[in-house]
Amino acid sequence: MNDKFHQASFQIHPDDNVCVSLSDLEPGSVSVHGSPQNARIELLQQVKQGHKMANRRITEGEPVIKYGVAIGIATRDIAAGEWVHLHNCKSAYDMRSSTLDVDSGAPTDVEYR
């Protein structure tokens, strides 16, 4: 991965409460490009490239905002600097999304037998 993306993320819209990682990130300080609220985020855990992290605290039931619009609903409290994905965010439309395997994204409600 290109060095300029080291510990770097991107916030699309000023109102967003999540940023997108530009490389595989380690816990610690992460820079924010794009339209940042704060120039840096203190990341609490590893976040893979292309995944999202909260740039502020998001409480359960609150919308997760990216592109300036709700892209899902927090299913539990999410701390600033926490990874945001299937385990703590669900679609308002696709009821299966919160049942998917958090690593592979594969459905868990289909039996292979």
Add this chain to the structure above:
Amino acid sequence: MSGNPISAWRGYLRQNGSKGIRNKILVMYTVECASFVAKEIGSSFRNSEIDVDVVGFAGCTDNEYALRMMIALLRHPNVGAVLTVGLGCEYLQGRKLAEIARQEGKPADWMLIQDRGGTLNTIEAGKDAVRKLHDQLQRETVMTEMNIHELIVGAECGGSDYTSGLSGNVVVGRLFDKLVEAGGTAIFEEIVEAIGLKEIMLGRAANESARADLGAAYDKMLDYCKSVRQYSVSPGNFAGGLTTIEEKSMGAFAKSGTKPIEGVLRVSQTPPNPGLWLLDSTPDPYFMGFGYTNPNDSEGLMDLVCSGCHLLFLVTGRGTVVGSAVSPVIKVTGNENTFRRMSGDLDFCSGAALTGEKTMDELAAELLGLVVQACQGQLTKAELLNHKEYFIPYKYQSTGKNCEV
């Protein structure tokens, strides 16, 4: 941009007043049984000065949707001349298609393999016919000035990754804004990837009629997705960091830019006025009951071609290699690694926006430069590689109020 000297070039004037950026001979087969012969005819001109594309419909059935696509391709301004090749017992009538092309003022010929005495005879006859069509084009084609406001550009995304919604689709959206401001026409598609965005889309409607059409297209797709419990988002999307269909939708919708949406086109309808349009290629509800999957990228591109797009954007993140028959494809990625890895296939990288090395406006201006070069005749990467995919499926979609083909 108006008044910009680079926004004009020499186009090919057609009888109906439209202008093309290519002057292709289209070899069209009317059933799968004729496809080999048609492709042999076409490939014999590969890397020659004669620009030949091959398209066709595989089915031996009466499918109005496919017929409308074939007719839209004959009428397309990038097509100068037409040769249809049939077997001789199929439903689609190559002679009638050639007649439509002639009515459009385009040199055209047709042949049936059963009449011509088989494979080798038809290939030879077809090659002769293409040479004659080419000679006629050389003599008769009228060149004229063409401007950016006369251009119709389509966009879709394929093989997306996290960069698509951050950069690739965004730069295309920005370019669409510039195109529409200059009086041109932009078309985006993939209503299946608009789930969650109803209010946002309707808020962009140019008028009440557009609002109603956008709402109807959206509701149709949402009802379908609910009924099959399947949205246009895959395990690979989730693994790549997308969490919901709404998130994927916003990333895809970014390529529409910010201008008002003039309305909804169905497949093979051309925009009745300039501006930004949504193309809905999804089947009518009853026929979706048979099972509907996302259009593949080649089908999506072909749908845009059939709405008259002179030029297409295909935005990718992970990488894709396809081009299209009839209209050049400019492939854009926001992923610098992908661009390096697949530089022989991809035309433009907007990755510099991610770290702020370049602004979106700078990148959109560069991309516009590439668009103008392609309009002036410079070949895109896909054209250089002879990627001229096409896909004309069996499908069912009512013609709607705008389509009276």
